[in-house]
Amino acid sequence: MPRLPSLLVSFALATLVPAALLVGTTRPAAAAEPLDPTRFEITVLSTGLKQPMEMAVGPDRTVYYIELDGKLRALRPGRSEAELIGEVTVTTAQENGLIGLALDPEFARNSWIYLQYSPPDFPGQHISRFTLKDGKLDLASEKLLLKYEEQRKECCHHAGSLAFGPRGELFIAAGDNTHPHGDSQGYAPIDERADKAPWDAQKSSSNTNSYNGKVLRIRPLPDGTVEIPDGNLFPKDGSQGRPEIYVMGCRNPWRISVDSASGNLYWGDVGPDAGGDGDRGPRGYDEINQARRTGNFGWPYFIGNNFPYADVDFATGQIGPKFDPLAPLNESPNNTGIKTLPPAQPALLYYPYGDSTEFPELGKGGRTACAGPVYHYSEGLASATKFPPAYDKALFIYEWTRHWIKVVHLDDAFHVKSIEPFMPDQPFVRPIDMEFGPEGALYLIEYGETWGVNKDSRLIRIDYVRGNRAPLAVATAENNIGKQPLAVALSSKGSFDKDQDDALTYEWRVIPGTPAGTPAEPKVVSREPNPTVTFSDPGVFNVELVVSDRQGAQRAASIPVVVGNARPTVKFLHPQEGDFYDADQPIPYRLYVNDPEDGTSDFDEADAKQLPEIDPEAGIRLALNAAFVNGPIPTAASAGQPEQGPPGLLMMKRSDCFNCHAVDQKRVGPPLLDVASKYRGQTGTIDASIQRVLKGSTGVWGKIPMIPHSQHTPEQVREMVTWIYSLEPAGLVRVFQGFTGEVPVDKAETAKPGHYSLQANYTDRGFGEIPALNASATLHLRQRLVEAEAADEVHGAQILGGTASGGRFIGAINHENYLRFDKIDFDRVKRLSFQVTSAGSGGKIEVHLDRPDGPAVATADVEVNGSWDKWYERTVDLGMVSGRHDLYLVFVNPERRGGLMNLDSVYFHP
Incomplete structure (x- = not known):
């Protein structure tokens, strides 16, 4: 074995303990305050974030966060809309941009804020300190602390994350700046051929003279300069490597966190893509890493539990010996640092695409590992929402792709004791950063559904709520629209109280609506949980369920009942869901309509059942909407999985909203798209809409009143209303009349990826004072x-x-x-x-x-x-x-x- 430099000998025995041997089955010790998972509650602080990257919570609970395009925003306590407080000029090519944020440890005194960003006129990253003046970013105050270059010929892996340690050290995450594909086949990118440096991570992660593929550590000084803290990986004179390097051998450490008590560094490292072990080495793993001291974490020579890659000659395809974790050698022509590197350290946790043998708690699927904060419980902190002592000294990790948060309990030596899910029934939509606030609550940014700009991106706070909580009321109904007498089956299924010792009582109230839509006094019709109530007279009614606990806390839920007009039926006879269309042929269609009052479009059925025939020429409101939609067809592939999508939309689906509303068609109430078009962009309309949803309204959109939705909190209704206001026409929608016809196909339009969406809508004539009702049928046609x-x-x-x-x-x-x-x-x-x-x-x-x-x-x-x-x-x-x-x-x-x-x-x- 080659002789190790004297500086590196001490690493060899201290760091090569396999991570899998550190894991036991001991559970965390019982805490004085029992953990009740039902007491975690989410408060939505802000929505509509645009590619949010990182955040920091100030001592006054103001949340500062950055967006990739260079914007810095601040959300003040009690506000629902974030304020733009500054912007730096960046390039966003190859995943560059504004990628790191931290507040100074003395922020309350000095208002210093630190940004990591990609200037368009410099091929790399700047780490700078700025001052907030009167709450705004003062660009003239910039103090450039560190800058480092990157290759910009090929994508990517810039990482990006800032965090302060307990002794005033600033940690900086820098990615390996290496193209992840090329001829590496998902294994180690160590292509040493001429002009292939962008595909060789040996130029960066394993190069001691490069800042890339590292976590750096500096100490900012008050005058805007920096010093090198004692104990970094290489000597301060730069003789063996960059003195700012704290750990090396990282691939894409895009989320880091430092334990405020121990000073331990944690980061999630996003791993390579190989789906299985091969001659070149191990499959791809993502890692959660822990650095209790400086070291080399192996990339691109090792992954996971120091699983070694082979030394591949990319010119000939010859596969050489596996790299040695005790003495990795960097002999790449792209290396400008020392050749013999510090011994490789294994990951704390690691997991592949498939099931993990070592850490089955982490599941399977796509991978984007992130390391969050370590929580420290404070008995003396006066907060009714701080996290419980059961999580004291626990590490929170999260997955951007798998949509989960896990709690890693550590022993006194910082080894893994156990891993448990956190709020497992909550589908977090791509968590991208999290931090505990000064009150002990957890702040979290959900990035949204896809990489890009998402309408479902949001900032939330998770509280641990103590004391009595109001019950949740859920009201549903079967057969709530039709001719009289109408027997409506009411159900309170899903109503519950989080305080398990509480007994619930139920009260159903019917509120008649006058022809003008004015609500009358309510009448109690049942105190059973799931009664059937018969309505003998026509009218529009609001049925309210009030659920109470023994302490008198109440929540209510409402559903509409429309008596005197039956809902029509419409369906496609041809084509069928999922059929293919051809770019050079029109799409023929045939529709069927049946309405108990208006009749049927099927002549044979009309004769057999003695029903009137619907005459398509007699002003019947039947139309087919056809639109080409960019994007995939919703499939059944997610059946049984947590439903994804904008939180406001998901909340509306779980409520009663779509009993009365459709996105672009009138049902009992107006189309949601019309609501968005009427109010979008007007000052104060969001708050007014929230109050109408919570308290109900009359006469705004017609005869039928908006029923109150007091079962929801104002924060939940804000989610719903914000989603409604985000709706815009998806594109050109063409309308066709009649029961049969053809939809021309636009060749130029369908050259793009997407599908055809056909929606048939029929609106009946109504019945006296009872308004008209709408029925629709939708199908999607695939490209070949x-x-x-x-x-x-x-x-x-x-x-x-x-x-x-x-x-x-x-x-x-x-x-x-x-x-x-x-x-x-x-x-x-x-x-x-x-x-x-x-x-x-x-x-x-x-x-x-x-x-x-x-x-x-x-x-x-x-x-x-x-x-x-x-x-x-x-x-x-x-x-x-x-x-x-x-x-x-x-x-x-x-x-x-x-x-x-x-x-x-x-x-x-x-």
Whole structure:
């Protein structure tokens, strides 16, 4: 073994304890205050954040946060809209931008704020201190503390995160600045060929003379200069490496946190993409790392528990020996630092795309690891919402891709004792940063559904609420619209009290509506939880459920009842959901309508049931809306999974909103799009709408009153109203009249990825004073090119990101994994083409009908082409298959191996 420099000898024995050996099964000691998970409550502080990156909570609970395009915002306590307090000029190319934020430890006294950003006129990052003057960012106050260059020829991995330690040290996360793909096949990017430096992480992460792929540590001084703290990885004279380096061997440490008591550094490191172990080394893992002292954390030579990669010659493809974690050597021509590196340290936690043997609590799926704060419980802190002592000294970690937060309990030596889910029933929408505030509550930014600008991005606070809590009231009804006499089945199912010792009482009240829509005095009709109430007279009624606990705390929920007019029915006879359309042919359609008062569009049914025939020429309000929509069709692939989407929309779905409203069509109430168009951008309208939803209103949109929604908090209603105000027309919507017809297809429009959405709407004539009712039916038509990840079921394999069309593909495919596509019309599909690639085992794609083991009608051979992202095509004929069937693509390998192939897309030929 090569001799280690004297500086590095001390690392060898102290750091090579396998992480898996540090994990035990001991649970945290019982706390004086029992933990009650039901006492965690979410308060929405602000919505509509634009690519938020990092935040910091001030001593007065003002939340400062940055957005990627250079904006700094502040949300003051009690406010619902963040204030723009400053902006720095940045480039956002290759994931650059404003990427790091921290407040000075003496912020309450000096108003110093620290930003990490990407100037457009400098090929790298600046770390600067600014002063807030009168609450605004003073650009003239900038003190440039540190800058470092990056390569900008190829993407990416800039990381970006700032955090202060307990001794005034500023920690700075810097990514490996290396293209993650190329010819590395998802393994170590160590391409040493000429002009391939952007694909060689040895130039950065394992280069002691580079700031990239590191966590740096400096101490800012009051005069705007910095000093190097004692105990960094290399000597202060720079003889062995940059003296600012605290830890090296990082890939993309884009979220860091420092324990305010111990000074331990934690970070989530986003790992490479290999779906399985191979000759080049281990599969991809994400890591949660802990640095109790300085060190080398291995990348690009090691991953996870120091699993070694092989030294690959990218010019010849020859695979050499595995790297040695005790003495890693950087012999790349792109290395400008020392060759013999400090011994590699294993990750605290690590996990692949699939199930983790070592840490099964972390689940499986996509990976974007983030390390959050360590919580310290203070008995003397006067706060009714501080987190309980059960979480004292626990590390909070979170997953941007898997949408979870976990609590890692550590022992006195900072080893892992246990991992438990935090609020497991709450689908956090891509948590991207979190911090405990001065009152002991947890502040969290949810980035939103996708990488980019999201309407569901929001800033929330999680409190641990003590004392009696009001019950939750949930009211639903079956058969609440129709002709009299109308027997309405009412239900309080879902109502509950978080204080489990409380007994609940129920009271149902009916509030009649006059023809003018003016509410009358309520009448109690039942005190049963789930009664059936018969309405004998026509009218519009508001039925209110009041749920009370033994302490007298109450919540109410309401539902509408419309008596005297039955809701019509409308459906598509042709086409069917999920059918394909062709860019060179119009889409024929045929609709069916039935209304108990108006009649039916089916002449035979009218004769058989002695119903009137609906005359399409007699002013009947029937229309077909057709629009091309960019984006995938909603599929059943998420069935059984936590529903994702904007929080306001999800809350409306769980409430009664869509009993009366549709987005773009009139039902009992106005279209939500009309509400957005009427009020969007007007001062004060959000607060006015919130009050109308909470308290109810009359006459704003017609005869039927808006029922009160006192079951919701003002914060919940704000979520709903904010989502409604965000609605805009999705694009050109064309309207067609009649029960049959054709929708022309726009070739230029459909050249883009997307689908056709058809919605049929029928509005009946009403009945006397009872207003007209609307019915609608919606279906989606697919392009013949279908992204593999849009399958109705993905069984076993994983949806991964990369260079495929649409930026995603199906990978980590093992023997007998499969995809399912529902209800394919084989009368219009005769061949299939697959875009595939394989640097693994290869195999076959078998086409089965109706079941994974159903009739096999075609087989495509997938050969190994030595790449995970160089796609090629395989086409198979389907023979004489006809009719509608579920289509299964079953991946097989004669040797029953894993890591078979990647599948980008499927083309369904006519």
